[in-house]
Amino acid sequence: MNALKRHRYRNAVAILAGILFTSFVVLQVNSPKIENPPVTSEFHGPEEVTRILKRSCYDCHSNETNLRWYDKVAPFSYKVAADVEEARKRFNFSEWDSIPKADQEGKLWYIVNMIDAGRMPLPEYAATHPNAKVTPAELTILKNYVTSISQKHYELGDTARIVEQKQVAQVPTSINGIQYFDDYKNWKVISSTGRPDNGTSRIIYGNDIAVKALEENKILPWPDGAVIVKVVWTSQAPDADGNVKPGNFNNIQIMVRDAKKFASTEGWGFARFSGLDLKPYGKTVSFATSCINCHQLAKGTGFVFDIPTKPAR
């Protein structure tokens, strides 16, 4: 009786091991292969900068992926391959010039801020590849680098004659249905910002619902109906006293809270209107995906960056 039980048990273990092994073999044999397409337009930066990026980011964000043996073992191989594919789609240091020239600098600030927030390299990857972690000293090198290239571009500022308002005939409407409106001019200013990173000055307005949510600390999530508007000007060069004043109007950006309607972008509807003719930004509704991807960095404040804050206790 006892012997029979033991025998059954042994059989079960053997069968289970067999199943596991077979699944592993199937998974392993079918593991996605990661190709390295040719490098077409490599990112060029100072050597100390590229050295950091190569070590920490190139496994995913380049065509020079160099995986360790354990990255190729199922089931990890699946996750790694998916990450590399997604990472290359987002941006690729080997195809750097596929990013429009005007956006390359912004991407570099994005890169620095993703590291600053501890989001890149991906934490689960960094855990198994400790060497890929960016040290605080290296992050400082990267911060200094992006600051220096922006200063070069914006130190002249926009001192050209400021172009005055012209009337827009129709109400501009974003492809996702969000319309431009003037009423924000009667709303409260919730914050104002100056960005040395891209040489702009901003004022951020909130409607009554948004201001109330801030006052009551009910922003996780923000209530439906909250609207936040950001007006952006290109900065002038600092005057003799160091005051940086707004130059030409640049664009206006709107976030509308509707948890149901905009569920695919964390409940926020995004719109951007550029220039005094308020040209709507985005060719397809999916433009908002790139907005929310970056706004994920402000997840702790309900995906909004520019609110007055104090450290939480």
Add this chain to the structure above:
Amino acid sequence: MKSLIALIFATIALDACHDSRKLAPNPETIFDDHGLHVITSFHNDRTRTIAVLYGNDDALANAGKERDAHTPRVGTPGEVFKLVTWDLKQNPLWFGSNINGNVQSVETVTVSAGESGPAIDYAKDDSSQKKDENAVLSNAERISFIFAQRASVFP
């Protein structure tokens, strides 16, 4: 199978949460404009301040007019200006952007009709409590500074 693998990894994945990013709203820094309009704004990296200039209808209308940069503007009776100045701090959520911190001061300039031309009143509500030695002289400077600001271009 894909979703199973995703699930395994979702549970393994570490939560990348930096404590410095744990923030609470600080609505005390929001200025109650009592219906005044934004005229313009500016920031200063040397003094680490950021400011918004508000005004009533008259102040906004006059600040928006074309003007000769060489003739200093004097006030027009009826104008009310409020210049709110905040500390400038690094945005904790984005390296590269500076955002306002706490309110430092609110300066109010009121222009009324005097017997011989406009009468200008200046008041400063200063939370930093710094006493200014040359108050009278600097008040005059502040008034002309406020008058000199041109309205930002809005769509």
